[in-house]
Amino acid sequence: MSRRPVLMLSRTPLARILLFFSATLLGAFLAFTLSRLIGLHSERAALARGSHRLLDQGNLLGMEIRQSLDHLTQNPPPACSDSDIAFMRDLVFSSLHIRDVGRMHEGRLLCAAGVGxxxxxxxxxxPSFTVRGAQVWPAANLMASPASHGFMIEQGGVFVVLNPETLTEVLDPAPHHATGFLYDQPTGRMVRVSGEPVPLSVAEIAASRFLVRDHVFYQPLCTPTSTICTVVYERCREYEARTRSRVVLxxxxxxxxxxxFALSVITLDIRCRSMESQLRRAIRHGCLTLVYQPIVDLATEVVTGAEALVRWVDEDGEEIGPEVFIALAESKGFVTGITRLVMHRVVEELSDLLAQGRLRISLNITAQDLQNPSLLEELNLCMDTAQIHHSLIGLELTERSTADHGLSSGAIARLKQAGYYLYIDDFGTGYSSLAYLHQLSADAIKIDRTFTHLVGAQADGSRSVTSSVVLQILEMARLLELQVVVEGIETPEQSEYFRRTLPGIAGQGWLYSKPLTAPELRKLLQETSSRKSTGKLF
Structure with missing residues (x-):
């Protein structure tokens, strides 16, 4: 049977308190860190969206400026005539963002829609800046309102004045802020046309990479096809205030x-602690019970032996599976106590049958048992006192328990020298090979029920991959003259398959019998004794 280790915590309440607070703090720290990372990622995405929206708005403004300049340039009335001024006023009134338009000559303003x-x-x-043949005044005085300023562009003798904040009005409300720039890429010159100054160089803005400076998040954006660059930013203190509630939650x-999580681990640990204490008491007071899984000769269906299986019902009346309590005992280092109890209980319940040589009883041995030299001495004394021949006691070792050959070979050799019958249990699920089996000097192998269940459908003789593996195992056993016991036989087809494949093969499973108490096993032996060809195995 496979056994899994059980993890235990320290016994002290202080350790559980420390675990609780550590897990709580760790959970809070991980959630805080993850929340900050998610928030920063969201902030970068929001700033990037703002920068793209700002740039799109700038490009739309550029198109509107170009159309206005083209209309003024192509207007047939004489410059600054009444019809020209009326035309310019119509242009301003129909525009969303233009404040004023007018004409210039030799660098001087001649007329404008606002003042005539x-x-x-x-x-x-x-002008402060020249880009693509256009002259730029970022903060020109408006003639119609000298106290106001506008963003003025002149080209071909006509000019257009814009609201300098038009570019940034498309942003979402605070806390996001924005600054717009005109950028002449051939010369590398850049001038701010809207928003507050930002402490970034031309190269940093042109690189369009997110950065943090002086506790401010910045997301610049420039494109190769546009003369407009944007910087959207948010101060860290504003970001912290805006996201604080989410981070706290x-x-x-x-x-x-x-x-x-800590409470679940502590609850599980307390349950395991309680289980460990109960199991130790059960071993100490002999409260474990045995059942026996009969082993039959498949050819005659006569019972030739049985595997002793230990069972435990805890103090709450709950039946605990051996895969649980054996693993617990093994992980805590007291599984040999269970082996000793099983050994003495077998002699107590079946000593007369064993002394008469009527069957062989097999016991499961763990890796810890192999490393305990006193167990062999106690086993010898127990069998000799009951006058039971050692060969009628089978010792089942899993492949995994013998994996460390250096540690197990000496103990196995002593068991063999003492005359015990050695099984390799759960064969095919671990590490065995032909050479390894020969070195272990095993007497028999027990084919794991996994193979039995899979080959049941192949009883018609067809050669599946699974049946090929089973045939290889059986051939290995034949070459080494090993007895074979097949575990988990549940259907007549499975029994027929193995009976036909290898003479002298044995098996166990629910097809023949469920695990039985000692009285039930005695009754079964009486019922099948008439079919037994010989009265003794030894």
């Missing part, structure tokens, strides 16, 4: 999950 013809040409000052949720 100027009595004297006005010098707007030197997620951190609290992580702490709760950590606490629940």
């Amino acid at each position: 013809r100027l009595a004297q040409p006005v010098d707007p000052g030197a 997620r951190t609290l949720g992580g702490a709760i999950l950590g606490a629940l």
